């Protein structure tokens with residue numbers, strides 16, 4: 121792994137050079153923090169109409185496959201973006217819907233009762249932390265604490281920590297910290313990396329031709345970066361962490377800029 125700040129910034133030219141008109145392009149991106157800014161209310165995050173148009177136009181091009189990968193549920197992601205022609209991966213890889221692949225991880229489906237059980241226990245233990253809310257995403261739980269006052273965060277994390285050994289005791293669930301959210305997920309050898317590889321196999325059967333790109337900012341995006349060590353993997357924002365990505369960008373606006381430039385380039389090739 122490398123320190124993010126030591127990575128080269130992905131220039132427009134390097135990004136465009138990766139696209140070859142005669143090779144399929146599989147372009148994957150995380151959503152929150154990568155395509156839209158991080159917000160106090162996750163329900164308020166919306167892609168700008170202009171970026172929705174860019175993604176729609178890119179996805180309509182022959183040979184271009186776009187996959188949006190998120191910790192949100194598949195349904196949330198599909199409703200929030202509402203763009204046909206895109207592939208969607210929800211729940212950190214556990215749910216997939218693309219033109220060529222529909223998948224829900226059966227091992228995660230088997231854990232839904234256990235997750236609901238822990239949701240009830242945690243709700244009881246955490247109810248006095250105002251600003252904390254537990255989202256049941258059916259195949260995983262998210263404990264959001266971005267609206268918890270900063271001076272109470274340590275206390276909150278200690279309560280979560282006290283529960284964590286019981287949650288992971290039977291090795292059926294995993295607990296992990298991300299950006300102002302604690303995630304509880306089924307303990308499966310299946311990540312965002314596994315999901316994008318499965319999609320890639322469905323569009324590029326001999327695993328040789330497609331040019332692959334992955335933009336992300338989450339800790340769970342590291343699994344996707346590690347999946348494709350020799351491709352264009354881009355960490356967005358996070359300057360101070362260790363990463364498997366090969367390039368970095370300063371923020372989501374830079375992701376937009378590169379996607380706009382790609383669309384312009386492709387149009388140039390075709391007219």
Ligand SMILES: [Mg+2]
Nearest residue numbers: 150152153338
């Ligand atoms: Mg993100």
